[in-house]
Amino acid sequence: MPPRIFITASTHPGLGRDGHNEDAICAGKWFANRTLWAPWRAQLSLDRPILCAIADGMGGHAAGEVASEAVLRSLSARAGRMAEPLEIERAVDDADRALRDRMAAAPELGGMGTTLVGMLLAPDGLLWFNIGDSRLYRVRDGFLRQLSTDDVPPSPEDDGGRRRTSVLIASLGGPPLQERLDPHVGMERPLLAPSRWLLCSDGVTDMLDRSAMETALQGNDLEAWVSLFGQVMDAGAEDNFSIMLISIEADSDEELEDRDGR
Amino acid sequence: MADETRRDDASPDPVPPGRLDPTLIDRGVQRETEVDRPGRGSDGLGGGGGGDGGGDNGGDDPWLRLPEELARDWIVLRRLTRGGGESSLYLVRARDPAAAGEQRVIKIYNAGAFPNIDILNRIARLDPAHVVRLYDHREVQGRYVEILEFIPGGSLDALCQIGEPVDPSRVRALVTGLAAALEHIHEADIVHRDIKPANILLRTLDPLDIVLTDFGIASRLEGSSRRETTGSKTPSYASPESSWHEVSHGSDWWSMGILLVEMLTGRHPFLQEDGPDLMSTGQIARRLAIGDVEELVEGVPEDWLLLCRGLLRRELDNRWGADEVRRWLRGDPTLTVVPEAAPGNPAFRFAGSDRDHYVLKDVARILSEHWAEAAVSYRRGDVQDWLKKVCDERMLSSVKAIDRAYSRNTITVDDALFQTIVTIDPAIIPSYRGYPLSGSGLARLAEEALDNREPAPAVLQELLEFGCLSTYSTLRGPTWCREREEAWHRQLDTYVALSSLVPEEHRPILEAQLPSAVAVGLRASLPDSAGWSAALRARAAADRPPSRDIPDWYADLQRVTENSSEAALIGLGVLRAVADGEAKETADRRQQNRAERVRQMLTASRVVGIMLVMGLVVLGILALFGR
Numbered sequence: 088m089p090p091r092i093f094i095t096a097s098t099h100p101g102l103g104r105d106g107h108n109e110d111a112i113c114a115g116k117w118f119a120n121r122t123l124w125a126p127w128r129a130q131l132s133l134d135r136p137i138l139c140a141i142a143d144g145m146g147g148h149a150a151g152e153v154a155s156e157a158v159l160r161s162l163s164a165r166a167g168r169m170a171e172p173l174e175i176e177r178a179v180d181d182a183d184r185a186l187r188d189r190m191a192a193a194p195e196l197g198g199m200g201t202t203l204v205g206m207l208l209a210p211d212g213l214l215w216f217n218i219g220d221s222r223l224y225r226v227r228d229g230f231l232r233q234l235s236t237d238d239v240p241p242s243p244e245d246d247g248g249r250r251r252t253s254v255l256i257a258s259l260g261g262p263p264l265q266e267r268l269d270p271h272v273g274m275e276r277p278l279l280a281p282s283r284w285l286l287c288s289d290g291v292t293d294m295l296d297r298s299a300m301e302t303a304l305q306g307n308d309l310e311a312w313v314s315l316f317g318q319v320m321d322a323g324a325e326d327n328f329s330i331m332l333i334s335i336e337a338d339s340d341e342e343l344e345d346r347d348g349r
Numbered sequence: 350m351a352d353e354t355r356r357d358d359a360s361p362d363p364v365p366p367g368r369l370d371p372t373l374i375d376r377g378v379q380r381e382t383e384v385d386r387p388g389r390g391s392d393g394l395g396g397g398g399g400g401d402g403g404g405d406n407g408g409d410d411p412w413l414r415l416p417e418e419l420a421r422d423w424i425v426l427r428r429l430t431r432g433g434g435e436s437s438l439y440l441v442r443a444r445d446p447a448a449a450g451e452q453r454v455i456k457i458y459n460a461g462a463f464p465n466i467d468i469l470n471r472i473a474r475l476d477p478a479h480v481v482r483l484y485d486h487r488e489v490q491g492r493y494v495e496i497l498e499f500i501p502g503g504s505l506d507a508l509c510q511i512g513e514p515v516d517p518s519r520v521r522a523l524v525t526g527l528a529a530a531l532e533h534i535h536e537a538d539i540v541h542r543d544i545k546p547a548n549i550l551l552r553t554l555d556p557l558d559i560v561l562t563d564f565g566i567a568s569r570l571e572g573s574s575r576r577e578t579t580g581s582k583t584p585s586y587a588s589p590e591s592s593w594h595e596v597s598h599g600s601d602w603w604s605m606g607i608l609l610v611e612m613l614t615g616r617h618p619f620l621q622e623d624g625p626d627l628m629s630t631g632q633i634a635r636r637l638a639i640g641d642v643e644e645l646v647e648g649v650p651e652d653w654l655l656l657c658r659g660l661l662r663r664e665l666d667n668r669w670g671a672d673e674v675r676r677w678l679r680g681d682p683t684l685t686v687v688p689e690a691a692p693g694n695p696a697f698r699f700a701g702s703d704r705d706h707y708v709l710k711d712v713a714r715i716l717s718e719h720w721a722e723a724a725v726s727y728r729r730g731d732v733q734d735w736l737k738k739v740c741d742e743r744m745l746s747s748v749k750a751i752d753r754a755y756s757r758n759t760i761t762v763d764d765a766l767f768q769t770i771v772t773i774d775p776a777i778i779p780s781y782r783g784y785p786l787s788g789s790g791l792a793r794l795a796e797e798a799l800d801n802r803e804p805a806p807a808v809l810q811e812l813l814e815f816g817c818l819s820t821y822s823t824l825r826g827p828t829w830c831r832e833r834e835e836a837w838h839r840q841l842d843t844y845v846a847l848s849s850l851v852p853e854e855h856r857p858i859l860e861a862q863l864p865s866a867v868a869v870g871l872r873a874s875l876p877d878s879a880g881w882s883a884a885l886r887a888r889a890a891a892d893r894p895p896s897r898d899i900p901d902w903y904a905d906l907q908r909v910t911e912n913s914s915e916a917a918l919i920g921l922g923v924l925r926a927v928a929d930g931e932a933k934e935t936a937d938r939r940q941q942n943r944a945e946r947v948r949q950m951l952t953a954s955r956v957v958g959i960m961l962v963m964g965l966v967v968l969g970i971l972a973l974f975g976r
Contacts, residue, residue: 228762232730279757297729298700 088338089134089210090280095308097123097316098141098329101290109144109151109201110288110327113159115166120156126312126330133210133278133335138166140205141329143221143288145261150199154260157189158182158201169207172272175216179203179259179270186260200261203270204235204286206333212276218268219258222292224300226283226332231301236271280337283308290328294319308332415439416490419455429454435462440499452501453484458493469495471537472564479530481550481562500560502551505608509546514615517650522557523549523612524656525678527605530561532671535598539564542596544604545586546611584630585619589637589663592711599665602674606660607645613657614648637663638707642689658686697735699726709739713774716766720783727755727766736773747772764815771821781817782808786830788876795872799865806864813837813867833874840870840916847920850906855927862923866916873915882915889918892925898935903928 098119100108111120115137117127131137142158144151161182162169169175182203190196202219215223217235224231238257255261257268285304295303295318303314312332319328415425423441430438436458443451458464464486473483482498505523508515527549534541541548541564552558588603611617619628619636628636646657656677659669667687669677676684696705697712699722706712716723716732726732733752740748748769755765763782770779778787782804784794794812797805812818822831844866848856873882893907903924910917 225756228728230725230728232728234730275756 089132090278090338091336092131092133092137092208093308093334093336094129094131094139094331095126095312096128096139096329096331097126097312098288099123099290099316099324099327101324101326101328102320103323103325104327107149107152108327109155110290110329111142111144111152111155111159111201112140112329112331113163114139114331116163118156118159118163120152126309126316128309133208136166136169136207136209138163138169138205138207139286139331139333140203141221141286141288141331142201142203142259143219143290143327143329144199144201145258146196146199150196151201153189153196154186154199154201157186158203158259161185162203162205166207169214170209172214172216172274175207175214175272176270179216179218180268183259183268190260198261200258202255202258202288206284206286208278208333208335210278212274212278214272214274216270216272218270219255220292221288221329222286224285224287226285226304229301229305231285231297231304234273238271278335280335282335284333284335286329286331286333288327288329290324290326291315291319291330293326294322294324294328308334415441415455416457416492416494418489419494423453423455426452435459452499454497454499456495456497457489460492463493464495468539468564471539475537475539476533477560479526479533479560480564481560497562500550500552500562502553505546505549505551505559509608509611509617512615515612517613517653519557520609520612520653521678523559524609524674526557526559527608528671528674528678530559531598531601531605534561534564535601535671540596540598541601541604542591543583543586544601544608545583546608549608584633585617585627587637589708590665590710592634592637595665595710597665598670599668602660602668602670606657609653609660610646610649610657613650613653616648618645618647635707638711639694655684655686659684662687663689694739695735697731699723700729700731710774710777713770713777713779717770717777717780717785720763720766720780723766724762727762727769732766732769736769740773744772760815761811763811764817767815767817768820779821781812784808786818786821791833792872792875792878795868795875798868799872806868809867809871810864813841813871829876833871833876836874837871840874840914841866843910843914844870844916844920847906847910847917850902850909851924852902855924858923858927859920862919865923866919869919870914870916885915885918889922892922898932898939899928900931900935903931 094114096112096114096119098108098110098112099122100106106122108120108122111118113119114127114129115131117129119127140159140162142155144153144155146154162178165178169178186199186201190199202217202221204217204219204221204223205215206223207214207216215234217223218238220237220239221235222233222237223235224233238255240254240256259268285300291300295315299318300315303318304311306314312330315330319330414420415423419441422444424444426440426442428437428439430436436456439455439457441453441455443449443453466486469483469486472480473486475483477498481500483495484498485494485496487494508519527544531541531544541561543563544561548561548563549559550562552560586604586607588597588600590597591600607618617627619633620626621628627633642661642663643658645661646654649657656669656674659673659677662668664687669686673684694707696707698705699715699719702722706715712735716726723732733748736748737745751760751765751768751772754760755762760768767779767781770777778785778790780786780790784790784805794805794809798809816834818830818834818837822828822834844859844863848859851859869885872878873885899907906921906924910921
């Protein structure tokens with residue numbers, strides 16, 4: 088029996104952006120960039136690679152949401168062919184080039200760009216990658232370990248993993264490139280099961296410090312999502328924010344509802 | 350007394366005139382008269398009655414008098430230190446005219462402060478060519494007292510206070526004298542730990558002849574006076590490793606390096622850029638940890654650079670010592686200095702802490718000392734992320750391998766943290782979950798585990814399972830660790846072997862007591878466990894059950910464990926109750942049998958009796974009828 092994955096995900100415009108959401112989120116064939124008040128929940132069988140990713144778009148006049156959607160759609164279409172870090176880099180490169188081509192063709196989209204954090208789940212292991220400041224964490228024993236690398240200028244004011252800067256030193260699209268796009272890529276083989284992961288955009292991490300997030304993530308996936316979502320809202324939710332919790336189970340007959348958080 | 354005063358005045362001044370000319374003797378004599386004036390000196394109390402000596406300096410000072418026992422032999426000339434510190438120093442003169450008015454310094458420790466006697470004994474045996482002579486040390490009326498040689502020439506401090514470069518020929522003489530003195534004390538296994546101008550006294554200025562004083566005693570004081578020792582460990586001369594309390598001969602050589610830079614440039618390297626003050630302790634610690642140590646030798650004359658750079662190496666292994674300094678003095682052209690690695694490690698900080706750490710050894714120490722916080726930092730990946738930035742390739746591959754094993758759940762976070770700590774500083778005496786893996790730390794762990802005090806039993810079990818001791822031993826730790834672990838395993842082997850001698854139904858008892866055996870086995874495997882083991886064996890011997898009815902298997906067990914391990918004795922002890930029970934059963938059974946036999950005998954004798962009576966009756970009847 089192939090391993091199973093449980094996904095609990097949402098994206099929300101936040102309270103400070105007039106309902107405008109530039110975040111996009113995808114898991115397998117599912118895609119969303121409209122407000123989700125309740126999480127999307129799914130239980131998938133890992134018999135073929137599944138891409139889970141979040142993109143946080145930027146750029147004026149709705150260009151940000153164009154960029155984030157375009158990148159996620161382009162990557163998930165190729166998920167079945169991304170088994171190695173090199174293929175991921177190529178896919179990211181292609182998505183970046185496609186964005187730039189669109190910008191060249193449509194001046195109103197000028198300057199659009201997006202961050203990207205994603206995890207490719209396959210029966211034989213995990214591959215993750217990121218550009219920008221959307222993050223991937225491993226959730227274990229109640230603690231968060233960040234595996235993505237923030238593309239932000241070095242800052243001495245790193246306050247418990249919380250950061251208040253919107254400056255990025257790398258993104259897909261965005262300002263013209265000085266050098267080749269270089270995504271941060273990591274892998275874990277064979278598949279780590281059971282294990283639990285969190286993908287999120289900076290709308291979460293700018294609002295909450297790491298210990299607050301750790302506290303929120305107690306309990307099962309649904310409880311954890313409710314608590315994390317609530318805390319971001321309580322903190323003011325100044326930006327679009329997206330949350331995706333991924334739990335991997337080796338092979339279990341438990342149902343979605345009664346699984347405990349791990 | 351007048352004679353003595355004259356003699357003092359007339360004594361040839363060993364110090365040539367000049368800026369350093371210490372008029373101590375003259376001033377001392379002047380004070381002497383003042384202190385002695387109340388006339389109590391002559392009655393043997395040495396100004397001991399009341400303390401208002403009447404002098405301008407001592408009148409308000411109840412301590413300007415000696416304890417009676419000392420006052421019989423010595424007259425206080427004046428007090429050399431005032432307030433602060435853990436002791437007071439007095440300049441005294443012998444009362445005995447035969448002693449020709451010899452002067453001494455008496456050091457009286459404050460109430461409750463006691464020096465390390467072992468170190469004092471060692472100092473007393475040192476060569477007075479290099480160190481101030483320690484004539485006597487003992488407890489006097491509840492206070493500890495040292496009687497020291499008086500060096501009238503003052504200290505090197507006076508030379509350094511001038512703020513101008515000192516004549517290189519004089520500095521060269523200092524290098525010769527100080528290097529010889531350091532080598533001498535290090536050979537006696539003493540680390541001074543507070544080499545600075547004020548602790549280097551001048552027998553003569555020309556030629557410069559120095560002796561060391563105020564030995565790290567202050568920083569080795571035991572008891573309540575610890576907090577007062579801050580003044581004795583002078584941060585501006587202290588080595589980088591002293592900030593993580595590492596004691597080594599190299600620390601004295603570092604201090605010598607700072608001292609030389611100060612004398613050669615006329616400026617202490619830790620003076621603030623824009624003023625006459627030294628940097629704060631924090632600023633100095635930061636510079637020592639991550640600053641460029643090459644900057645410390647700025648302004649040092651070209652022909653002195655090699656020496657100063659050699660002494661001021663951050664890494665102990667790279668720092669010059671007696672051998673290199675001697676070679677430098679000889680002008681050995683093959684001498685080299687190991688270049689410093691580029692400074693500027695990023696800071697490591699526990700979440701919630703406000704202290705930054707920059708150096709691997711320092712981080713290893715705080716991880717070891719703050720286990721709970723360290724485990725959180727490890728789980729969050731902060732420890733590993735920092736190490737990725739600062740470790741060299743070889744170390745990093747070990748750190749990554751450990752992290753990977755942790756990520757894959759093959760080792761626990763505690764095991765991962767322990768392995769990481771001993772990887773990044775193999776010289777550390779590491780802790781495991783707060784228990785130092787030293788003889789005493791392990792003894793405490795074993796004893797707490799025997800008392801069932803949390804979390805000791807679990808910690809002990811993990812220590813055994815993960816083989817922490819041999820891990821530590823493998824990486825440069827002491828070999829005794831591996832030997833002890835092997836001894837521990839042998840102890841447990843003998844315990845496990847007991848079960849073959851025990852009837853199957855009793856084996857679960859042995860298994861249930863395994864944790865005690867683990868603790869006893871460790872305690873008995875530690876160095877210096879002889880007394881502890883003897884006590885345990887004596888208790889076991891006194892606890893022998895009476896031999897008559899004990900079951901055979903227990904008797905076998907007793908025979909086997911007689912000369913076996915302490916852990917096996919524990920097995921014997923826990924089975925004692927079972928053996929007692931069985932012995933009681935056997936005794937009861939025997940009793941029962943005896944009663945039964947008696948009953949049977951009684952029954953039989955009754956039958957015989959009845960038959961006998963009946964026989965007699967029959968005989969009687971027959972006899973009656975026969976007639």
